[in-house]
Amino acid sequence: MEGAVYPGPELADPMRLWHRPRGSPGKLMAEINEESVRELRRLIGAAQRVVVFTGAGISTESGIPDYRGPNGVWKTQTPIDFKDFVGSESVRRKSWRGRFTGPNVMAGAEPNAGHLAVARLVELGKVTHIITQNVDGLHQKSGVLDEQVIELHGNASYATCLSCARRYEFKALRDVFLPDETVPYCDDCGGIIKTATISFGQAMPAAEVERAEQATLACDLFIVLGSSLVVYPAAAFPRVAKQSGARLVIVNNQPTDIDPFCDLTISDDIGPTLSAILD
Numbered sequence: 129m130e131g132a133v134y135p136g137p138e139l140a141d142p143m144r145l146w147h148r149p150r151g152s153p154g155k156l157m158a159e160i161n162e163e164s165v166r167e168l169r170r171l172i173g174a175a176q177r178v179v180v181f182t183g184a185g186i187s188t189e190s191g192i193p194d195y196r197g198p199n200g201v202w203k204t205q206t207p208i209d210f211k212d213f214v215g216s217e218s219v220r221r222k223s224w225r226g227r228f229t230g231p232n233v234m235a236g237a238e239p240n241a242g243h244l245a246v247a248r249l250v251e252l253g254k255v256t257h258i259i260t261q262n263v264d265g266l267h268q269k270s271g272v273l274d275e276q277v278i279e280l281h282g283n284a285s286y287a288t289c290l291s292c293a294r295r296y297e298f299k300a301l302r303d304v305f306l307p308d309e310t311v312p313y314c315d316d317c318g319g320i321i322k323t324a325t326i327s328f329g330q331a332m333p334a335a336e337v338e339r340a341e342q343a344t345l346a347c348d349l350f351i352v353l354g355s356s357l358v359v360y361p362a363a364a365f366p367r368v369a370k371q372s373g374a375r376l377v378i379v380n381n382q383p384t385d386i387d388p389f390c391d392l393t394i395s396d397d398i399g400p401t402l403s404a405i406l407d
């Protein structure tokens with residue numbers, strides 16, 4: 129059935145959408161621009177096939193830092209380049225050591241009001257696909273099925289073999305690595321195992337990009353949530369949507385280059401804004 133999701137436990141309580149997550153810097157409902165909310169609600173109501181495109185801004189309300197933002201992780205840490213990871217066992221060892229012994233900003237992160245509102249729009253059959261730049265898996269954790277989430281930059285909650293694509297869970301890899309820092313290799317083919325994210329210097333996942341293009345071409349409303357749209361191919365999707373006749377909305381706390389092409393831009397927090405449209 130199109131648009132079907134299994135409702136996560138959070139969705140059993142619709143009032144949950146109204147609750148601000150712990151520690152969220154978000155605004156109270158009363159502070160959200162009512163006119164923008166009315167217009168977004170009208171656009172969603174008039175649409176048949178909505179695509180939601182999410183960036184780091186939707187997950188900051190869950191406590192996950194924006195890697196590329198002004199205070200982002202990449203300002204103080206150097207990411208490991210894909211070719212270095214593949215080319216050197218000592219780089220792989222360093223990478224696994226960081227993962228298993230360093231701080232993990234995504235551990236314990238829960239979907240916030242923004243994710244839950246998007247999940248509700250999927251459940252209602254409005255949203256056909258979520259295209260995301262995020263690797264935190266929070267859309268799936270909010271109850272959206274894997275096949276409706278298109279992850280352009282992969283997923284940081286598990287690992288895969290780079291040769292045969294077999295999936296590995298971190299717990300098993302941790303058990304291999306921690307005793308004496310043995311770098312894990314694939315049990316099936318001996319291939320290199322890597323966190324299932326797309327690293328700097330690694331090719332974009334062709335199948336995911338293709339699915340994202342198809343979904344974008346088929347939508348009649350494209351909503352960007354929390355992305356500054358500076359990284360390609362991310363930046364191309366809203367233009368493709370607009371050029372193929374869809375309406376375009378951006379909810380982001382900073383202006384983007386695409387703003388002039390939008391039917392509506394909202395500079396407000398995502399969770400409270402989306403929660404308000406479901407009122």
Ligand SMILES: [Zn+2]
Binds near residue numbers: 292318
């Ligand atoms: Zn393998």
